[in-house]
Amino acid sequence: MWRFIGFRILQAIPVILAVITVTFFLVRAAPGGPFDSEKAVSEQVKAALEARYRLDQPMYEQYLSYLGDLLQGDMGPSFYYPGRSVNDLIFQGLPITAELGLYALLIALIIGCAAGVFAALKPNTVQDYLPMSVAMIGICMPSFLLGPLLVLIFGIWLDVMPVSGWGQTMGDKVLPSITLGAMYAAYIARLSRSGMLEVMNQDYLRTARAKGLPERTVVLRHALRGGLLPVISFLGPAFAALLSGSFVVETVFQIPGLGRFYIQAAFNRDYTMILGTTVFLSTLIVIFNLLSDIVAAWLNPRLRYQFRQ
Amino acid sequence: MLFTRARLFALSVTLLLAACGGSSDSETRVEVGNREGVFHFGNHSEPQGLDPHIVTGVPEHHILGALFEGLVTKNPYDLSIEPGVAESWEISDDGKMYTFHLRDNAKWSNGDPVTAEDFRWSWQRGMSPILGGEYSYMYNPIENAEAYNSGQMADFSQVGVKVLDDYTLQVKLAAPTPYFLQLLDHYSMFPVHRATIEKFGSPDDRLTQWAQEGNIVTNGAFVLTEWQINSHLRVEKSPLYWDADEIKLNAIVFYPTENLVTEERMFRDGQLHRTEEIPLDKLIAYQTEQPEITRVEPWIGSYFYMFNTTREPLTDVRVRKAIAMAIDRELIAETVTQGLYIKSTALVPPGTVGYNPPKTFDFNPEEARQLLAEAGYPNGEGFPPMDILYNTHEDHRKIAVAIQQMLAQNLNIQVNLVNQEWKVYLDSHNNMNYDIARRGWIGDYVDPYTFLNMYITDGGNNKTGFSNARYDDIILNLAPAELDRDKRYALYHEAETILLENMPILPIFTYQYKHLFATSVKGMPDNIMGYYNYKYVYLEPEA
Numbered sequence: 001m002w003r004f005i006g007f008r009i010l011q012a013i014p015v016i017l018a019v020i021t022v023t024f025f026l027v028r029a030a031p032g033g034p035f036d037s038e039k040a041v042s043e044q045v046k047a048a049l050e051a052r053y054r055l056d057q058p059m060y061e062q063y064l065s066y067l068g069d070l071l072q073g074d075m076g077p078s079f080y081y082p083g084r085s086v087n088d089l090i091f092q093g094l095p096i097t098a099e100l101g102l103y104a105l106l107i108a109l110i111i112g113c114a115a116g117v118f119a120a121l122k123p124n125t126v127q128d129y130l131p132m133s134v135a136m137i138g139i140c141m142p143s144f145l146l147g148p149l150l151v152l153i154f155g156i157w158l159d160v161m162p163v164s165g166w167g168q169t170m171g172d173k174v175l176p177s178i179t180l181g182a183m184y185a186a187y188i189a190r191l192s193r194s195g196m197l198e199v200m201n202q203d204y205l206r207t208a209r210a211k212g213l214p215e216r217t218v219v220l221r222h223a224l225r226g227g228l229l230p231v232i233s234f235l236g237p238a239f240a241a242l243l244s245g246s247f248v249v250e251t252v253f254q255i256p257g258l259g260r261f262y263i264q265a266a267f268n269r270d271y272t273m274i275l276g277t278t279v280f281l282s283t284l285i286v287i288f289n290l291l292s293d294i295v296a297a298w299l300n301p302r303l304r305y306q307f308r309q
Numbered sequence: 310m311l312f313t314r315a316r317l318f319a320l321s322v323t324l325l326l327a328a329c330g331g332s333s334d335s336e337t338r339v340e341v342g343n344r345e346g347v348f349h350f351g352n353h354s355e356p357q358g359l360d361p362h363i364v365t366g367v368p369e370h371h372i373l374g375a376l377f378e379g380l381v382t383k384n385p386y387d388l389s390i391e392p393g394v395a396e397s398w399e400i401s402d403d404g405k406m407y408t409f410h411l412r413d414n415a416k417w418s419n420g421d422p423v424t425a426e427d428f429r430w431s432w433q434r435g436m437s438p439i440l441g442g443e444y445s446y447m448y449n450p451i452e453n454a455e456a457y458n459s460g461q462m463a464d465f466s467q468v469g470v471k472v473l474d475d476y477t478l479q480v481k482l483a484a485p486t487p488y489f490l491q492l493l494d495h496y497s498m499f500p501v502h503r504a505t506i507e508k509f510g511s512p513d514d515r516l517t518q519w520a521q522e523g524n525i526v527t528n529g530a531f532v533l534t535e536w537q538i539n540s541h542l543r544v545e546k547s548p549l550y551w552d553a554d555e556i557k558l559n560a561i562v563f564y565p566t567e568n569l570v571t572e573e574r575m576f577r578d579g580q581l582h583r584t585e586e587i588p589l590d591k592l593i594a595y596q597t598e599q600p601e602i603t604r605v606e607p608w609i610g611s612y613f614y615m616f617n618t619t620r621e622p623l624t625d626v627r628v629r630k631a632i633a634m635a636i637d638r639e640l641i642a643e644t645v646t647q648g649l650y651i652k653s654t655a656l657v658p659p660g661t662v663g664y665n666p667p668k669t670f671d672f673n674p675e676e677a678r679q680l681l682a683e684a685g686y687p688n689g690e691g692f693p694p695m696d697i698l699y700n701t702h703e704d705h706r707k708i709a710v711a712i713q714q715m716l717a718q719n720l721n722i723q724v725n726l727v728n729q730e731w732k733v734y735l736d737s738h739n740n741m742n743y744d745i746a747r748r749g750w751i752g753d754y755v756d757p758y759t760f761l762n763m764y765i766t767d768g769g770n771n772k773t774g775f776s777n778a779r780y781d782d783i784i785l786n787l788a789p790a791e792l793d794r795d796k797r798y799a800l801y802h803e804a805e806t807i808l809l810e811n812m813p814i815l816p817i818f819t820y821q822y823k824h825l826f827a828t829s830v831k832g833m834p835d836n837i838m839g840y841y842n843y844k845y846v847y848l849e850p851e852a
Contacts, residue, residue, distance in 0.1 A: 032732025036739065037365065038749070040769025041443050044459045048441030052515060082358045082515045084538075092538055151574060163578040164571055166540070169338070251568045254575070256539035260567075264355075269732050 005294065012286040019282040020070070020275065024063055027274050034079040034269040053079060053271075066275070075276035080268040086276035089261055094243070096166060097250075097257035100176060101242030105235075107181030112188025113228065119189070120196030120227070121219070131189060138186030147179040147252040164254035176253040180246055184238055188231050196227035229296060236292025237285060244281040337579025343829045343850035346559035351572050353585040355539050355565040359520040361496040362435040362442045367839075368585075370496060372563055375531040375544050375843050377499040380409050380428065380478075381490055385842045386834050388662070388755060390490045394423055394500070394528070395478075404485025404792050405452075411476040416549045417502050418532045425478040431500040433465050439513040444497035447753070450486040484789040487797065488756040495753065502526040530556045530843060539565055557832075557847035576825050582848070583833070584825040589704065592823065593647055602825050605649065606835040609658055610751040610820035611760065612650060614697070614712075617744055618774040618813050622693060627684040629812040632745075634670055634677035635719040638817055641711045646704065650818035655805060656750075656764075657757045658819040660837060664757045664798050669809040674719040681720055689721030696727045699747035700734040708817070709747070741772055749820070755838060757801040758788065764808055775813030780804050 035041065035049045050056045054065065069076055075086035115131040122128055154175060155163035162172040199205065200223060208218045247259040258277065265273035342349050356369045361377055380395040395409040415423040434440060436448045438460040448454040452469030456462040469481030482489060492498060503512070505526040510517035518524055522536040530552070531544035545560045547553065566572035569586040576584050587595055587603065595603040616623045616632075623629060638652040653659075655666030678688070686692045697713065699705040709726050716722050724745070729737060737743050750770075752759040762768065765784050766776040783804040791797040808814070822839050832845035 030732070032730075032734075032736040035443075036732055036735040037443065038735070039365075039443065040739075042446070042459065042769065044438050045441045045443060045445060048439050052441065077516050080357060081538075082360060082363050083518050083520055084358075089538065148570065148574075155578060156574065162580075163574045164580065168540075252571055254540075254564070254566065254568075254571055256537060260539055267731065 004297075005290070008290050008293070012290070015286060016279065016282055020067070020279055021063075023275055023278045024066065025059075027269070027271050028059065030269065032269060034271060036269075053077070066272075070279070075279070076272035078270055078273050080265070080270040080273065086272050089273065090258065090276055090280055093256060093258035093261055096255060097259065098243055100166070100173070100180060100246075100249070100255060100257060101239065103173065103177035104181035104184060105239060105242060107177055108184035108188050108238075109231075111181070112185040113192050113231065115185070115189040116192025116231075117196055117219070117224065117227070120193045120200060123197060128193075132193065135186040135189040138182050139190075141182070143179050143183060143246065143248045144252065146182055147175070147249055150175050150179055151252070164252075166253070166255040166257075172253075176249050176255060179252070180242070180249045184242075187234065187238075191230045191234055192228055195230040196223060199223050199226040202226070225299065229299060232299060233292050233296050236288035236290075240281070240284040240288040243284055244277070339579045339582055339827055339829070340850070342582065343827075343848045346557065346848060348558050348561045348583075348830075348846065348848065349581045350561055350563045351566040351575065351581045351584040352563040353565065354567050356542065356563075359525060359533070360515070361499040361501060362431075362440060362445075363515050364496070365443050368563070368565070371841070372542060372544070373496040373499065374841065375529055375561055376525075376527040376533060377496065377501075377529045378415075379495070379499050380411075380493045382842055382844070383491070383494055383838075383840060385832070385836060385840055385845055388836055388838060388840065390494075393494070394428075398490075404487070405482045407480040407482070407489065408473075409478045409480070411478065412551055413476055414551045415528060416551065417526050417528050418547055418549055419502070419505075419526050420549060421502070421504070421526075422475075423500060423528050424475045425472045426475070427500045427503065428478050429470050429472050430503050432470055432498065433468075434501065434506070434512045435497055436465075436468070437513050440515055442497060444495070447492050447495055447497045450482050450484070450489055450492070452481045452483045454483075485792050486789060487792070487794065488754050488758065491754040491756070500528060502528075531558075531561060534560075541565075552844065555844055558843060561843065573825070576827075581825075582827045582830050587823040587825055589647065589649065592649060595825065601828055603823075604826055604835060605821050605823045607651060607658065607660065607837060608751070608820040608822045608839055609661060609755060609759075609837045610749060611653060611656055611658055611816065612747075612749050612818040612820055613653075613656065614745050614815040614817060615743075615748050615773045616813055616815065617741055617746075619741065620744055622684065622686070623695075623744060625684045626810075626812060627680040628686070629815070630670065631677040631681040631684065631720060632716065633812055633815045634673045634680070636712055636715050636815075636817070637672045639672070641708060642818060645707045645711050646818070649821055649823065651821060653816045653819045654809075655816050656808060656814060657760045657801075657805060658752075658837075661752070661757055662755050663794070664801060666757075667802055667806045667809060669806060677719060681722075686722070692720075692722040694723060694725065695744040696725045697745045697747070698727045698729065698734065698737060698743040700731045701728045705747055712817075738772060741774070745815070748814070751820070752838075757798070757805070758784070761801060761804055761808070764813065771813075773813035775808075775811060777807055777811060780807045783807075 035046060054062055066076065078084050078086055078089060115135060119128040119131045151163045154161040161175050162169045165172040205218060205222055208222050244258060244262065247263045250257045250259040261273060262277045265277060338349055350371065352368045352371055354368050356372055357364050357366065359372065359376065361373050378393045380393050381390050382393040384391050394411055394415045396412040398407055398409045400407055411425055417423060432448065435442055436445055436454055436458045438458055445458050448458065453462055453467050457465060457468050471479040473479055505524065506512050506519045509519040509524060522533055525533055530547060530550045532547045534545045535543040542563045543560060546556050546558065550556065564581065566575065566585060569588050572584050572586065573588055573591060575581045616629050618624055642648065642650050642652050654668055654670060657664060657666045659665055681689065697709050699709050706728060713724050713726055716724055738746055750760060762784055763770040764775055765781050783800050788797050788800045791800060829848045829850055831847050831849050833841050
């Protein structure tokens, strides 16, 4: 097991390095720079700006000094927000995005697992079709539609929820969490349904039934453990994606999370911020994939056995 | 086992949702604000920063106007100049020497007095060639400022800014600049607090922390009390401000409302007193159903296309004129932009304090066809394919499509539409890598000069290849030296006529701004600059 984890961590290093390198050179290759603006700036001003952000150095020197800073945990100053570092900006947005992501994930897990298991108990009946159709709509409905729709119904017509904000007025966290969670709930419902269907026909369940256990115990104690495995492996990347923030949900609900920085940085050609958010996100994805593999191994005796060999 | 855990989760989430799930039958934020004198301001986007010598945008302008005060301010009703930190001033007969008398009770938010030396030091910083302030050209009318800013002159004592005593500042201009006082109210010329800036690093370093929450020291009517990036920024009335008794608002909260649909919903939900925008598809509904809260007014900005006069066949002025005359601006303004923009046939917006731009052409498809034929393309035959470049935006696309149609219909020529993301578009524009390109320009101050100086030969904002000796002479030498307003405007008129006769640009519209304002907001009148003076603002709750 430890060898497996160690090996996976070693594997992650070249992946992240490749992400940094490709991003570093791609953002600089894009037409238009961070200091291009509608108003012409004089040559002196332009030179002063480039010197301050080391853009006047040769590309490989910029790259090496960036890597050097990054190794010390310094993602550099933001090009767009003078006086703020990329570290500050990311860690200012992260707690908010994490909180939103956690609520969304909880909502997704509860609704998704319940719907999936419920559907799998009686496949190809109304009990299956109904939640699965809803899930299909959930997957198809983009959050830029669902968000404003929920706001319109609960915020404007019924006037029971605030239309925007995060932690500013009572209840303003509810609608964004539901909006963000809905899509994941739909995925989880479909995953847990197919996972459950697969295990429901396994021998060990027949044994469980044969020894006279009530169906409830069969499902809850024996089937769920295997049936939810696909959901577990989905959770890793899903949580990483949630932590990187949702630009759409954050914009629709005016939430100061990471997702808005991510997109704004690209539009502003904020080189260090683009790099910082990309490196941060790719590291998260690598970590959470690793974690979900470990949890899956822990839950699945066959995989556990393989590692021991 | 798992199921009971799941049930626990379910229970906790339900509790959580119930805990934060409130209802909004209590007062809205705006109603509370009306009662407590707190203005909720939809401010479009997150400010880049609060260092007046570095930032460049309108959202920053709205905030800095609350935090800082220059030598003078403006009356929001007629844009006339009013005393700020300077309580009076004298201008020499030749219009070049300004002597400002500062009030002795103006204070920084830490209690230090605001002195003439503060201005001298701040302006030196603002003009610093190392700081790289993008608005440093605002100092150019001051004698030798341009040389100092470009690094050609290292000795700041040669620049026309002198401290006569603690409360007297003398400014010498290179040429009489009738709009100079207006510039003093621009944030790039605001004073900054020397001790604070030096505490956090070199004054010439744009990356220090001095302008962050908790560090910044300001001299305006309000002080920064809270700044959560991408969420809100709150300023509160400063008890140390020299005219604090006249300030009626207790606080202003600025929200970065990038998404205009969200912003409009926030307004409807009673979260904002004022929006930065109105979604175009809701404009007519607001104008007809709630005119009392809808404000659509002319703005000092022009929407136009530019011709690359170095590319065939746009090198021929007849072709440029033919294209300009083939476009029915009125029709586009009414149908495509739903009355949001106003038809324009000149660069300078009309009504720029008494200046009225020349009218050299109008929509005339007959004459357009004739000009095109004279240029060698009768009925558009043999006209090479060409692109209209615009930055990606739904409104620009609609306008470009209409123009494309009109050119096909009236001149029988085909143009392609090319859209590019903003920074890519800027890159194409700056490198003159276009045939015809969209352009917008908002004036920095109320004087035709802020528009006309764009098109001097090789000017940084020209980028059309246009060059005319008489035009340059008027803009660079004759008009700046002219003290009499009418004579100066006559010169501008002549220059703009030259510009339009040569037509390196294709005027289309004058901008209008559009905002929603709660009825409780008073003292924020419309003016061509979209300028607010918070000293005048108060909130009057409905009875």
